[in-house]
Amino acid sequence: MADVAHATGVSSMTVSRAFKDDASVSKQTRDRIREAADALGYVIDSTASGLSSRKTGFVAVIIPSVSNANFADTLRGLTEGLRETNLQILLGYSDYDVKEEERLVELFLRRRPEAVIVTGGTHTDRCRRFLVNAGVPVVEMWDLPHEPIDQVIGFSNAQAGRLMVQHFVERGYERIGFIGGDTSRDARGADRRAGFLQALCDSGLEATRLVAFGTPPITMREGARAMKQMLSQWPNTQAVMCVSDLSAFGAMTECQRSGLRVPEDMAIGGFGSYDLSEHAIPAITTIDVGARNIGRQAAMRIVALLSSTSQGNWEPMQIEPELIVRHSS
Amino acid sequence: MADVAHATGVSSMTVSRAFKDDASVSKQTRDRIREAADALGYVIDSTASGLSSRKTGFVAVIIPSVSNANFADTLRGLTEGLRETNLQILLGYSDYDVKEEERLVELFLRRRPEAVIVTGGTHTDRCRRFLVNAGVPVVEMWDLPHEPIDQVIGFSNAQAGRLMVQHFVERGYERIGFIGGDTSRDARGADRRAGFLQALCDSGLEATRLVAFGTPPITMREGARAMKQMLSQWPNTQAVMCVSDLSAFGAMTECQRSGLRVPEDMAIGGFGSYDLSEHAIPAITTIDVGARNIGRQAAMRIVALLSSTSQGNWEPMQIEPELIVRHSS
DNA sequence: GCACTGATTGTTATCGCTACCAAAGGGCCG
DNA sequence: CGGCCCTTTGGTAGCGATAACAATCAGTGC
Numbered sequence: 001m002a003d004v005a006h007a008t009g010v011s012s013m014t015v016s017r018a019f020k021d022d023a024s025v026s027k028q029t030r031d032r033i034r035e036a037a038d039a040l041g042y043v044i045d046s047t048a049s050g051l052s053s054r055k056t057g058f059v060a061v062i063i064p065s066v067s068n069a070n071f072a073d074t075l076r077g078l079t080e081g082l083r084e085t086n087l088q089i090l091l092g093y094s095d096y097d098v099k100e101e102e103r104l105v106e107l108f109l110r111r112r113p114e115a116v117i118v119t120g121g122t123h124t125d126r127c128r129r130f131l132v133n134a135g136v137p138v139v140e141m142w143d144l145p146h147e148p149i150d151q152v153i154g155f156s157n158a159q160a161g162r163l164m165v166q167h168f169v170e171r172g173y174e175r176i177g178f179i180g181g182d183t184s185r186d187a188r189g190a191d192r193r194a195g196f197l198q199a200l201c202d203s204g205l206e207a208t209r210l211v212a213f214g215t216p217p218i219t220m221r222e223g224a225r226a227m228k229q230m231l232s233q234w235p236n237t238q239a240v241m242c243v244s245d246l247s248a249f250g251a252m253t254e255c256q257r258s259g260l261r262v263p264e265d266m267a268i269g270g271f272g273s274y275d276l277s278e279h280a281i282p283a284i285t286t287i288d289v290g291a292r293n294i295g296r297q298a299a300m301r302i303v304a305l306l307s308s309t310s311q312g313n314w315e316p317m318q319i320e321p322e323l324i325v326r327h328s329s
Numbered sequence: 330m331a332d333v334a335h336a337t338g339v340s341s342m343t344v345s346r347a348f349k350d351d352a353s354v355s356k357q358t359r360d361r362i363r364e365a366a367d368a369l370g371y372v373i374d375s376t377a378s379g380l381s382s383r384k385t386g387f388v389a390v391i392i393p394s395v396s397n398a399n400f401a402d403t404l405r406g407l408t409e410g411l412r413e414t415n416l417q418i419l420l421g422y423s424d425y426d427v428k429e430e431e432r433l434v435e436l437f438l439r440r441r442p443e444a445v446i447v448t449g450g451t452h453t454d455r456c457r458r459f460l461v462n463a464g465v466p467v468v469e470m471w472d473l474p475h476e477p478i479d480q481v482i483g484f485s486n487a488q489a490g491r492l493m494v495q496h497f498v499e500r501g502y503e504r505i506g507f508i509g510g511d512t513s514r515d516a517r518g519a520d521r522r523a524g525f526l527q528a529l530c531d532s533g534l535e536a537t538r539l540v541a542f543g544t545p546p547i548t549m550r551e552g553a554r555a556m557k558q559m560l561s562q563w564p565n566t567q568a569v570m571c572v573s574d575l576s577a578f579g580a581m582t583e584c585q586r587s588g589l590r591v592p593e594d595m596a597i598g599g600f601g602s603y604d605l606s607e608h609a610i611p612a613i614t615t616i617d618v619g620a621r622n623i624g625r626q627a628a629m630r631i632v633a634l635l636s637s638t639s640q641g642n643w644e645p646m647q648i649e650p651e652l653i654v655r656h657s658s
Numbered sequence: 659g660c661a662c663t664g665a666t667t668g669t670t671a672t673c674g675c676t677a678c679c680a681a682a683g684g685g686c687c688g
Numbered sequence: 689c690g691g692c693c694c695t696t697t698g699g700t701a702g703c704g705a706t707a708a709c710a711a712t713c714a715g716t717g718c
Contacts, residue, residue, distance in 0.1 A: 001704065011668050016706060024666060041462045046439040047385060048704035050376045051673050067401045075395055079422075088436065091420045093408075107417065110375040133370045220608040246604075253608050275575075276605065279549040279582050330674065340698050345676060353696060377674035380703050 001044070007036045019044045021086075050112065059087050059302060060108035060116045064096045064186075068217055068244075070272045071119070073291035074141070074298075078117070081299020087114065087306075094119075096185045096216045102127035109134060115302045121145020121152075122187040137305045139298050142289075143188055144316060151305070152316035153297045157188045158195025160287045160321040164241045164269045165199035167285070167323055173239035173267055176200060177209030179218075179226040179251055180243035186216035189243045192271065196241055209234045218243065223250025231258065239267035239329065245274040248284050252328060267329040282327035289321045330373070336365045348373050350415075379441070388416050388631060389437035389445045393425045393515075397546055397573075399601045400448070402620035403470070403627075407446070410628020416443065416635075423448075425514045425545045431456035438463060444631045450474025450483075451516040466634045468627050471618075472517055473645060480634070481645035482626045486517045487524025489616045489650040493570045493598045494528035496614070496652055502568035502596055505529060506538030508547075508555040508580055509572035515545035518572045521600060525570055538563045547572065552579025560587065568596035568658065574603040577613050581657060596658040611656035618650045 005012040010029065017023035018033035025033075036042075050056040061078060063071040071093075078089060090111060092104040102124045108116065109130060116131060117139040123131065131138045131149050138150040145152065161178075168176050178197070183190035193210070200207035211230050214222035223242055227250070230237055242248035248270030255266045262268055262282055270277050270286040277284035297317055305314070334341040339358065346352035347362035354362075365371075379385040390407060392400040400422075407418060419442060421433040431453045437445065438459060445460060446468040452460065460467045460478050467479040474481060490507075497505050507526070512519040522539070529536035540559050543551035552571055556579070559566055571577035577599030584595045591597055591611055599606050599615040606613035626646055634643070 012704090013669080013706080014667060016704095017667085020706095026666065029666085041458075043435065043438045043459075045380075045441060045704055047376055047379045047441055048673090049706065051374075051380050051675085052704075052706040054673070054706095056376060066395055066404055067398060069396060072396045072401070089420070091418070106372065109372045112374060112376050129370075130372075220604050224608065249605075250608055253610050256610055275549050276578075279553065279579055281582055281585055341674090342676080342699080343697060345674095346697090349676090355696065358696080374674055377703090378676065380705085381674075381676040383676095383703070 001042070004033060004037050004040060004042050007040065008033050016049075054112075056112045056114060057086050057088050058090045058108075058111050058113040060090045060092070060105075060111070060113040062092050062094055062101055062104050062108075062116075062118045064094050064119055065217055066091075066093050069274050070289075070291040074295035077292040077295025077297075078299045079295075081296045081303070085303055087302070098122060098124050098127065102130070105130050114306060115139070117141060117298055117302070119143075120187055121148065121154075137302060139301060141294050141298050143191070144318060148316060151298075151301055151314055153294055153301065153319070154316070155289050155294075155319040155321050156195070157191035158198065160271060160289070161192040161195030161197075161241070162199040163287060163321060163323045164271075164285075165196055165203065167325065167329065168239045168241070168267065168269070169203050169205070171239070171267065171329060174205055175209070175234070175236055175238045176205060177211065177230050177234060177237045177240045178243075179211050179213070179223060179230065179240055179247055181214050181216035181218040181222070181247075182212055186243075189216055192243060209237055209240075216243075218247045220246050220250030220253070223247030224254040225250075227251035227254040228258075231255075231260075237266065239263075239269070241269040241271075243271060245270035245272045245277040245284060245286055248286070248328075249276055249280055252280065252282075252284065263327065263329050269329055273324060277326070280328075285326045285329040286324050287321050288324050290319060294319065330371070333362060333366050333369060333371050336369060337362050345378075383441075385441045385443060386415050386417050387419045387437075387440050387442040389419045389421070389434075389440070389442040391421050391423055391430055391433050391437075391445075391447045393448055394422050394546055395420075398603050399618075399620040403624035406621040406624025406626075407628045408624075410625045410632070414632055416631070427451060427453050427456065431459070434459050443635060444468070446470060446627055446631070448472075449516055450477065450481075466631060468630060470623050470627050472520070473647060477645060480627075480630055480643055482623055482630065482648070483645070484618050484623075484648040484650050485524070486520035487527065489600060489618070490521040490524030490526075490570070491528040492616060492650060492652045493600075493614075494525055494532065496598070496654065496658065497568045497570070497596065498532050498534070500568070500596065500658060503534055504538065504563070504565055504567045505534060506540065506559050506563060506566045506569045507572075508540050508542070508552060508559065508569055508576055510543050510545035510547040510551070510576075511541055515572075518545055521572060538566055538569075545572075547576045549575050549579030549582070552576030553583040554579075556580035556583040557587075560584075560589075566595065568592075568598070570598040570600075572600060574599035574601045574606040574613060574615055577615070577657075578605055578609055581609065581611075581613065592656065592658050598658055602653060606655070609657075614655045614658040615653050616650050617653050619648060623648065 017025045018030045094101040115137045121143045141153045143154045211226040213226040273288035277286045346354045347359045423430040444466040450472045470482045472483045526536045540555040542555040602617035606615045
């Protein structure tokens with residue numbers, strides 16, 4: 001920076017200002033400085049400016065997985081929402097593991113982010129302590145935690161499960177099953193299942209046809225295997241909700257390979273509104289939570305909270321899962 | 330940090346050392362310091378340590394899209410490869426736009442990453458200048474650039490196109506088409522198409538059945554529309570290669586909706602070896618480039634380059650695309 | 659002409675940490 | 689017992705920027 005200052009004949013302070021958007025430098029000087037910087041190949045050092053100004057421009061974001069289209073969509077929404085700000089995303093994924101989430105949170109807090117966004121409301125104690133003491137806005141998304149740490153942009157996963165049961169019941173199905181992964185790791189998947197079971201009970205239906213298979217996120221392959229198990233254990237099952245569209249697709253192809261017609265012999269419901277479920281034949285009934293919108297809303301809230309002017313009370317934002325009925329049910 | 334030092338009765342220098350892996354501090358002192366830090370809620374500041382030590386621990390990674398399972402896999406490979414180091418990924422995605430890539434590279438260089446990984450060998454002039462002058466290892470992956478900037482871990486996209494033609498020809502198909510997106514943005518997709526066309530010509534076959542539809546990455550929907558156009562323009566087409574498995578799936582479902590049997594009436598080939606193509610009915614013939622492995626290799630090379638001991642000459646690493654024959658062709 | 663205002667630029671002192679060098683303490687050997 | 693080495697700890701300067709204040713200058717109104 002001193003070099004650029006010298007080359008332009010100004011002080012380094014002026015160079016610093018030339019690279020800030022809102023600083024008062026004459027347009028002429030700024031242009032000259034920018035030009036000189038480009039010629040010298042100078043790139044401003046955010047590390048130093050972050051230290052000095054105590055603003056790093058980072059937003060730490062932790063999602064369970066990047067391979068999951070839903071979280072990828074949320075990430076996209078976040079990116080879009082932060083595009084015009086000078087905030088940058090520091091992304092980590094936890095592999096659906098709260099211990100790994102804790103590791104990432106600690107790692108990321110070292111970078112002094114200006115906000116932290118995590119997925120879900122389930123954390124280790126140590127992780128929770130980190131977040132509470134972070135001293136910056138924290139957003140929990142994709143869930144409605146009982147004891148929020150700070151901000152919440154989410155929806156009720158149990159509600160999603162109930163919606164699907166309601167739909168199956170309206171269609172006249174009575175012997176209804178659920179396919180998911182191990183519930184120990186994926187708290188949101190477990191919530192969907194819990195809501196699903198509760199709704200079955202409320203409707204006076206048997207709630208025993210559960211297959212849990214593989215570590216989340218469960219894939220098409222595991223969905224297929226789980227359906228195979230479902231069919232051998234409860235052959236007269238009429239409808240199955242799957243914890244995700246991917247497993248729903250796997251389950252559906254398993255039915256088709258077994259010569260079952262969907263939905264006549266077996267109705268299928270998924271979750272997540274993947275492109276896949278729209279294009280599969282038959283198209284798969286699913287639940288849309290507006291993953292991209294969740295990201296966008298989280299970004300908007302972060303931006304609002306950081307622009308100190310706004311001083312609203314920030315209620316949890318509750319998003320309504322929406323059932324999308326297609327041909328598979 | 331001074332607080333922790335005071336609480337433990339040591340100097341801040343010793344506290345600093347207690348948080349480094351290789352520093353010489355007695356185990357006893359280190360434990361006491363760590364304990365005190367935890368109690369005080371102290372988290373070390375990487376911003377400051379980065380400034381002081383000139384090691385930020387960042388690796389800048391730019392991929393075209395996170396919604397694309399292939400790049401998500403590469404990212405996963407990278408993460409795995411860097412897990413045990415103290416390097417952290419700074420991720421950005423360019424939306425298949427070299428101008429956006431330039432913006433990201435400039436943004437990321439401000440963070441003083443210790444290495445930069447970009448996707449593909451096509452960049453704007455300014456971006457290329459940035460990368461050349463970055464002063465840190467640069468890896469171009471997913472392609473074999475004619476004029477590499479530094480390190481290369483990639484494969485020939487043209488080769489991928491040729492492989493599929495070869496396969497179609499062996500199967501006896503003669504009227505062969507290609508479905509892709511606008512070629513102006515996706516250089517790698519364009520390369521696949523170029524290799525495809527070249528191979529058709531080499532086999533003495535007509536190379537005119539091209540449908541380009543939508544901005545990359547093209548989706549299932551666009552694959553379906555493109556197939557519709559293909560069928561109306563060249564109804565007697567026997568086989569089609571699609572630029573990705575997603576578009577291949579969309580194209581295949583369009584055939585099925587039109588009452589065409591796959592592969593008897595229309596053979597389909599994709600690219601990328603998505604889970605989807607394995608589970609679709611019929612399963613889709615595709616090309617596997619080992620996306621995860623590319624990420625892993627890139628990580629390994631970065632790690633090797635940064636541990637100054639190794640002083641090999643680093644040839645481009647050329648990965649061989651592999652044809653996976655399934656039932657759709 | 660003079661005080662006053664607003665726009666632009668310069669000076670100085672940090673931000674929180676680590677590199678570098680120095681020094682203290684303990685064990686071993688001749 | 690002195691000298692040497694090794695382990696562990698401390699002091700100081702500086703990494704590259706910005707915050708906060710000070711200073712300069714031109715224009716304005718009276």
